[in-house]
Amino acid sequence: MNKFIPLSIPNFEGNEKKYVDDALEQGWVSTGGAYISRLEHMLADFLHTDNIAACQSGTSALHLSLIEAGVSPGDTVLVPPLTFIAAVNPVRYQFARPVFIDCDDSFCMDPAKLRSFCEEECEFSDGVLLYEGSPVKAVVIVHVFGNMADMESIMDISGSYNLKVIEDATEALGTYYTEGRYAGKYAGTIGHFGAFSFNGNKIITTGGGGAVTAEARVVDHIRYLSTQAKDDPHYYVHHEVGYNYRMTNLQAALGAAQMEELPEFIRRKQKNFELYAEEFAGFDLAELMPFREGTCSNKWFYSLLLNRDKVTAPMREIITALEQEGVQTRAIWGLINEQKPYIGEITYRLEKAPYYASRILNIPSSTQITAEEIRYVSDKVKQVLGGLADD
Numbered sequence: 001m002n003k004f005i006p007l008s009i010p011n012f013e014g015n016e017k018k019y020v021d022d023a024l025e026q027g028w029v030s031t032g033g034a035y036i037s038r039l040e041h042m043l044a045d046f047l048h049t050d051n052i053a054a055c056q057s058g059t060s061a062l063h064l065s066l067i068e069a070g071v072s073p074g075d076t077v078l079v080p081p082l083t084f085i086a087a088v089n090p091v092r093y094q095f096a097r098p099v100f101i102d103c104d105d106s107f108c109m110d111p112a113k114l115r116s117f118c119e120e121e122c123e124f125s126d127g128v129l130l131y132e133g134s135p136v137k138a139v140v141i142v143h144v145f146g147n148m149a150d151m152e153s154i155m156d157i158s159g160s161y162n163l164k165v166i167e168d169a170t171e172a173l174g175t176y177y178t179e180g181r182y183a184g185k186y187a188g189t190i191g192h193f194g195a196f197s198f199n200g201n202k203i204i205t206t207g208g209g210g211a212v213t214a215e216a217r218v219v220d221h222i223r224y225l226s227t228q229a230k231d232d233p234h235y236y237v238h239h240e241v242g243y244n245y246r247m248t249n250l251q252a253a254l255g256a257a258q259m260e261e262l263p264e265f266i267r268r269k270q271k272n273f274e275l276y277a278e279e280f281a282g283f284d285l286a287e288l289m290p291f292r293e294g295t296c297s298n299k300w301f302y303s304l305l306l307n308r309d310k311v312t313a314p315m316r317e318i319i320t321a322l323e324q325e326g327v328q329t330r331a332i333w334g335l336i337n338e339q340k341p342y343i344g345e346i347t348y349r350l351e352k353a354p355y356y357a358s359r360i361l362n363i364p365s366s367t368q369i370t371a372e373e374i375r376y377v378s379d380k381v382k383q384v385l386g387g388l389a390d391d
Helices: 016-026 034-047 058-068 088-093 111-120 151-161 215-227 249-280 315-324 352-357 369-390
Strands: 052-053 078-079 097-101 123-125 128-130 132-143 162-166 193-197 210-213 286-288 303-306 344-348 360-363
Touching: 016 034, 016 249, 034 052, 034 210, 034 249, 052 058, 052 215, 052 249, 058 162, 058 193, 058 215, 088 097, 088 151, 097 111, 097 132, 111 151, 132 151, 151 162, 210 215, 249 286, 249 303, 249 369, 315 344, 315 360, 315 369, 360 369
Parallel strands: 078 097, 078 132, 097 344, 132 162, 162 193
Antiparallel strands: 052 210, 123 128, 128 132, 193 210, 286 303, 303 360
16 A cells, blocks of 8 residues: 555745755854844744744743743743643743643633632732742643634733743644734734744744744843853853754744745645545544634644544554554644653643543644545545444
């Protein structure tokens, strides 16, 4: 069987080779060069934000955001359990404590449970929210699979308790609100910080890379920290602890070409989602998960919710059976609080996160996928699930 449809691969249809070759010819390949500034300006224009710093990865963007938010050893940060572990690891880099708050049906943090945790489990004293005596400094909100979290509610809660909101928009570049208080605002530009990722499977890629946005002066300081906090252009003078977190010019050259294609990539993602929705309409063994109303999502990743009343086979068996048919799929992440580094950490009313963790199957979502391939994927998923369904 020769057919193979990958889950999510990069798309190089534009000026990628031209710009990378140009950077090589100029000799600017490391953390200096015009393409870095060019990419930052393109991102800022696209997101309608004043300042953005390109960095090494989405993880480094989150780490720099936590540093700038004042998260210190012994502090508490509220985090999601159902996401990639990189959203939580930077909390540990700061020797702070994560507390896991449940998700809602968007897979994003549930604002109702966020509020009840703050009201019922914490003490608010002199403008500081305390959990078991530890200052709660920030909340990390992940826009999972390009699905916008309920930012109106979250920003109201953060304002009530002086929490810094760090938006993990690593999967949501191009998602924005179409209704409500934040109509026209993009994921990553509503909270106090926004982190983006350009890993190889994201909607645009620089191979490995990321970016972070915040108030303009804060971004300037983040950019300074990301280049080893060098204070003098000629001598090695450093007044703060810095990090090797700056993006390279070669990566930025690739990213500049990808940014030119981003609107088309988003259009394809949205069109392909609609075709999948038609294919799975009325299928009783799985349903395609929707995106939040009142938003325009980049629809980065597509999720099937399995009917576990009828399909009880282990997820690994389903994935392996589909792989044998040439269809690459994956399970949603294992809960972070169940991973070895985080066993024993505090969780708060986890109900929907474990429910979805055992039921979500991600299906191919590359921008190059054709309508014929989408129909093939849909047919094979139906065939495999049908064959594994309980009688």
